[in-house]
Amino acid sequence: MKKVVKFGGSSLADAEQFAKVGRIINSDKDRRYVVPSAPGKRVSGDTKVTDLLYQCEDLASAGKDFAGVLREIRGRYDDIIKGLSLSLSLDEEFEKINRMLSEGAGRDYAASRGEYLNGIVMADYLGFSFVDAAEVIFFNANGDFDSEKTNAVLGERLKTVERAVIPGFYGAMPDGSIRTFSRGGSDITGAIVSRAAHADVYENWTDVSGFLVADPRIIKHPKKIETITYLELRELAYMGASVLHEDSIFPVRKEGIPINIRNTNDPEDDGTWIVESTAKKSRYIITGIAGKKGFCSVSIAKDMMNSEVGFVRRVLQAFEDQNISIEHVPSGIDTMTVFVHEDEFVSKEQAVVSGIYRLARPDVLEIESGLALIAVVGRGMKSTRGTAGRIFSALAHARINVRMIDQGSSELNVIIGVDNDDFERAIEAIYAIFVETQI
Ligand code: ASP
Secondary structure: OOEEEEEOHHHHOOHHHHHHHHHHHHOOOOEEEEEEOOOOOOOOOOOOHHHHHHHHHHHHHOOOOOHHHHHHHHHHHHHHHHHOOOOOOOHHHHHHHHHHHHOOOOHHHHHHHHHHHHHHHHHHHHOOEEOOHHHOOEEOOOOOEOHHHHHHHHHHHHHOOOOEEOOOOEEEOOOOOEEEOOOOOHHHHHHHHHHHHOOOEEEEEEOOOOOEOOOOOOOOOOOEOOEEEHHHHHHHHHOOOOOOOHHHHHHHHHHOOOEEEEEOOOOOOOOEEEEOOOOOOOOEOEOEEEEEEEEEEEEEEOOOHHHOOOHHHHHHHHHHHOOOOEEEOOEOOOEEEEEEEHHHHHHHHHHHHHHHHHHHOOOEEEEEEEEEEEEEEOOOOOOOOOHHHHHHHHHHHOOOOOOEEEEOOOOOEEEEEEEHHHHHHHHHHHHHHHHHOOO
16 A cells, blocks of 8 residues: 655644654555645644745845744744754755845745755654655646646656655746745645555545534534545535645546545544545435525526527626626526626626626516525435425524525535525524434
């Protein structure tokens, strides 16, 4: 077995966390390739090293003194090195970083040093080889990730190292300069390394024991999702559930490598498995619930709309012309409704309305705001009778008015629109009927 293990910033925030990570890696010889983030927050209110590095660069590029912030960053690493009783010195590295920042090396270079230095410390602590991501992860001249070149070069390199640490978050441009992924991008590096190493599993270690059935800010101690498919995850992530960087799915999905989300602070918990497909049924018929507030609906009616060729396209054209992305479009025989994000829509509202009148000549047009959308997602819904019925009776019992219903054609999810004010209560009612009652 070959496992790639990625550790997030809170798992590596100080020496104590590093020691936990060391125990996790050493307890399983299959954990051969390690992808660290930069040290994160030690306590709430603390600053992540990545953010300190951005601060440094802001000062450097404004020609201001950044020595104080750089010293603070140095202090974070020295505390870890001392706490682990290592004899490593980062003198030379910090001299170089100081020089490069003074010479205008830029934001990406600055930010990447958090992972780079953590990789050096981690490799020293574990006795693993250090592979600089700049030598094995590539971007093309447009700044897009070059997956094929990376996969070829990284794959060859990993064949030469039995155990290695590859820092997350960055790679190199064709001219050798450093480029980072978007924030949280070490997750992507972990997935890229998993693909190149032909790993059996990509373990992503964080500070929660996986995905939860519902948002813990709404439901107290929600149950954990044991297994979720990539498609279900995509639906829930789109609706706001987040643990993993979205772009980290593609590299591993291509190779059919499962992702296992694990908790550094509770390593015995098996976490959540993210898989392509599974025969395992979700414990509760539904896999998860997620949602977002702040939508508007634009409802349009026109007699004989259904037989008017191109009507829907013309309506949608009015949104496209204003560069507004569309969330959902449930429709009836002579009606259709377009759901959009309120904050994106408000300033362009009148331009869209006049566009619709000009392009599609509707009989009636009505705008409503203050709507929330809730996605109830589950691969098991397809083969279970009465799921939608249970959702709606739960909402009716809770005296919640359902403003919209949209069942995706894949039968993987049901989207429900309710008033913003009913959002939390609606999620509570759906959670209760599926998870707590389990009838
Ligand atoms: N350190 C980077 C960030 O804070 C990348 C990561 O942690 O994944 O966004």
